[in-house]
Amino acid sequence: xxxxxxxxxxxxxxxxxxxxxxxxxxxxxxxxxxxxxxxxxxxxxxxxxxxxxxxxxxxxxxxxxxxxxxxxxxxxxxxxxxxxxxxxxxxxxxxxxxxxxxxxxxxxxxxxxxxxxxxxxx
Numbered sequence: 001x002x003x004x005x006x007x008x009x010x011x012x013x014x015x016x017x018x019x020x021x022x023x024x025x026x027x028x029x030x031x032x033x034x035x036x037x038x039x040x041x042x043x044x045x046x047x048x049x050x051x052x053x054x055x056x057x058x059x060x061x062x063x064x065x066x067x068x069x070x071x072x073x074x075x076x077x078x079x080x081x082x083x084x085x086x087x088x089x090x091x092x093x094x095x096x097x098x099x100x101x102x103x104x105x106x107x108x109x110x111x112x113x114x115x116x117x118x119x120x121x122x
Contacts, residue, residue: 005050005120007031010040010066011082012058016105020053023109029116037061037069046070049077051119056083056090067097078119082107 007029011017017033024031034040038060046052052070056063063081070077081094084105094102101115 005029006048007116008034008040008046008049008052008054010034010037010052010054010058010063012036012055023112027109027113037063037066040066041069046073046075046077051078051080051116053080053082056081056094057085064093064097067099071098080112080115080119 007024009017009020009024009031011020011033012035014035017035021031021033032043034043036058037054040046040052040054041061052066054063054066061069063079063083067079067081070079078100079098080101080103081099082103082105083090086104091102100119103111103115
């Protein structure tokens, strides 16, 4: 698998977003960070990305709302959702909307790598 893939990282927590972008870069990916789903949507185009990693709980558009919007525009870009919340039922909600994985913060790099491999194996 080529790790030269373009990955969108969407998270309102700047320190987490920067750390995740740095981690993905060290793994050979080309990550781009976005502070909000709205910033991502306003960017150069969602279909340029090989995978989207988005936080669920953000001010403005949530991760779930982002996925619904992508689906409405017939996007086929795989999505990995992340959260720091221990809300019951999040896994089933994420799976039902089509997320490849749901990772709970803090997560191990191995867990992220496994999710990326699943998302990018197509």
